[in-house]
Structures are given as C-alpha cells and as structure tokens.
Amino acid sequence: MLEADAGRIFTAIGFLNTTAAMFKILDGQGKRPVICYRDIEQIISEICEIRDAAQGLDLPMAKLVSDELLSEFTRISRPDGATDDDGPKIPDSSFYRISGGLERLQNINYEASTRLLLGLDAASKELWECSDAPFGSAVVEKFPGCSFDIEEASKCLAVRRSTAAVLHLSRALEAAVQRIANHFEISNVSREWGKLLSDIDAALKKITEKEKKRAWSEVRSSLWHVKEAWRNPSMHPIQKYTPDEAEDVYRAARAFMRHLARLV
Numbered sequence: 001m002l003e004a005d006a007g008r009i010f011t012a013i014g015f016l017n018t019t020a021a022m023f024k025i026l027d028g029q030g031k032r033p034v035i036c037y038r039d040i041e042q043i044i045s046e047i048c049e050i051r052d053a054a055q056g057l058d059l060p061m062a063k064l065v066s067d068e069l070l071s072e073f074t075r076i077s078r079p080d081g082a083t084d085d086d087g088p089k090i091p092d093s094s095f096y097r098i099s100g101g102l103e104r105l106q107n108i109n110y111e112a113s114t115r116l117l118l119g120l121d122a123a124s125k126e127l128w129e130c131s132d133a134p135f136g137s138a139v140v141e142k143f144p145g146c147s148f149d150i151e152e153a154s155k156c157l158a159v160r161r162s163t164a165a166v167l168h169l170s171r172a173l174e175a176a177v178q179r180i181a182n183h184f185e186i187s188n189v190s191r192e193w194g195k196l197l198s199d200i201d202a203a204l205k206k207i208t209e210k211e212k213k214r215a216w217s218e219v220r221s222s223l224w225h226v227k228e229a230w231r232n233p234s235m236h237p238i239q240k241y242t243p244d245e246a247e248d249v250y251r252a253a254r255a256f257m258r259h260l261a262r263l264v
Contacts, residue, residue: 005053006119012049013108019043020102038084044073050105057115062108069101120158127158135254138261143179146172146257153250162246166237169253173226176257179264180219193227215263222256 035043051066053059076088090098120128133140133147134154140147149168156165177196180186184203186196200220207213229248232238241249 008049009053012046012053013106015042015046016050016102017106020099020106034087035090036085036087037078037082039087040073040076041084044070047073047105050108054108057112057117059108059111059115061111062105065101065105069098069105072098072101118159124158124160127154130154135257136261139257142261142264143172143175143257146175150257153253157243157246157250160243162241162243163237163239165246166241166249169249170237172257173253176260177223179260180223183264193230197224197227215259219256219259219263222252222259225252226256228252 047066047069051063051070054062054066072094075094076090078088127134135150139150149172153165153168153172156162156168180200184200186199186203197220200223204213204216204220207216226249229245229252230237231241231245
C-alpha cells in the first residue's frame with residue numbers, strides 16, 4: 001500500500017506554489033528574485049518533502065522533477081563567512097531551470113489524479129501506525145506467534161475491513177485460548193464459548209490461593225466479554241461484522257490477552 005503524510009504534502013506544495021509564483025512574476029518583469037541562503041534551505045527542505053511523498057505515492061514524474069530541482073539548488077555554493085541573510089547571484093541558466101522545474105512540479109496534482117487516495121482519520125491513523133505492539137509488549141513477549149495477526153487486525157480495523165479484522169483476531173485468540181486450556185487441562189477447546197467458560201469456572205473453584213484465583217477470574221471475565229462481542233455461540237466468526245462490532249471484538253480481545261499475558 002502506498003503511504004504519504006497528507007499534512008506535510010499540503011504544506012510543502014503550498015510553499016512551493018508561492019515560490020514558483022514569485023519566480024514567474026519576477027521573470028515576467030525581467031527581474032531576478034532575491035533569495036537568501038535561509039530561503040534556499042527552506043526550499044530544499046520542502047522539495048525533499050514532495051520528493052518523499054512522490055516516491056511514497058509512486059508519482060515518478062514528480063519525483064524526477066524534485067530530484068532535478070534538488071540537484072540545481074545544491075549546486076548553489078555558499079562561500080565561507082556568508083550569513084543566512086546573504087544570498088547568491090543565481091545565473092540565468094540556473095534561474096530558468098529552477099523556474100521551469102517549479103512550474104512543472106505544480107503539475108503534481110495532475111499526476112496524483114491517476115491515484116485513488118484514501119485518508120485515515122486520527123483514530124484510524126493511530127491504529128494503522130501502531131504496528132509494533134497494538135496489544136502491548138507483554139502480549140508480544142508471551143504470544144509471539146500472534147503478533148502478525150494482531151497487527152493485521154489493527155490495520156484492517158483502520159481501513160474498515162471489519163470482517164477481516166475479526167478473522168485475524170480469531171487466529172490470535174485461538175492460541176490464547178489454547179494456553180488457558182493447557183494450563184487448566186481442558187480438552188477440546190474448539191467448542192461453544194459457554195462450555196469453555198463453564199470448564200474454566202470449574203477449574204477456578206479448585207484454586208485456593210486468593211490472589212491467584214482473583215487474577216484468573218479477571219481473565220475469565222475478559223474472555224466472557226470476548227464471547228459477548230463475538231455474537232456467535234460457537235468459537236468461529238460469523239460471516240460478516242460491522243465496523244462497530246469489529247471494534248467491540250478488538251477491544252475485548254485486547255483486554256483478554258493483556259490479562260492473560262500477566263499470568264502465563
């Protein structure tokens with residue numbers, strides 16, 4: 001999937017549009033812009049932003065023009081002792097190449113029109129970027145084999161692929177439930193949620209240590225919330241989940257696996 005930071009792109013394009021307009025107006029008057037070294041550094045920084053965005057969005061012409069402009073600006077040497085407010089005299093040949101390049105770079109919107117850009121709101125962006133440990137480092141440490149499905153569930157939720165998110169969560173939960181079954185010596189965990197919870201209840205009654213029983217009771221409670229969000233008596237996802245339903249499953253699964261990670 002192609003990625004780019006929309007805020008940085010818009011800021012960079014706005015700045016360069018202003019710079020390009022200045023070059024064009026002054027050229028029409030037969031004048032040259034007075035650009036100090038501070039301005040040049042800013043222009044280079046904004047071009048770098050556009051180049052990176054062009055690469056991220058697979059816009060080859062915008063990247064090519066950006067590279068040409070960067071090459072042109074980096075040829076402008078800064079003599080020893082020059083301050084940020086000093087400025088070089090730009091040769092005519094370089095001026096025309098820069099002016100033309102800035103004008104061509106303004107056409108990035110035409111090239112971008114060949115792409116379908118999908119935006120993420122702040123909450124979805126957080127889900128998409130939280131790829132290292134969406135459920136926390138303890139879950140990663142105790143259930144390393146679940147990391148891929150948890151990360152994919154987070155990304156699917158971010159782009160509203162709700163049913164896919166639940167399918168990934170089901171794979172992660174399978175390993176977690178099996179860990180509980182091994183701990184309490186429960187067989188045949190691929191059954192109905194209610195029967196599994198009944199077996200856990202029976203195992204909890206045998207625990208005499210107060211703190212241990214409390215901790216495992218929290219795990220049992222969070223697993224019950226997973227069952228409620230699951231909306232299916234069996235331990236298999238239903239055919240379709242809405243975004244809200246998938247978020248319920250995601251939150252319940254996260255709480256359950258966090259509780260479990262403290263005990264196993």
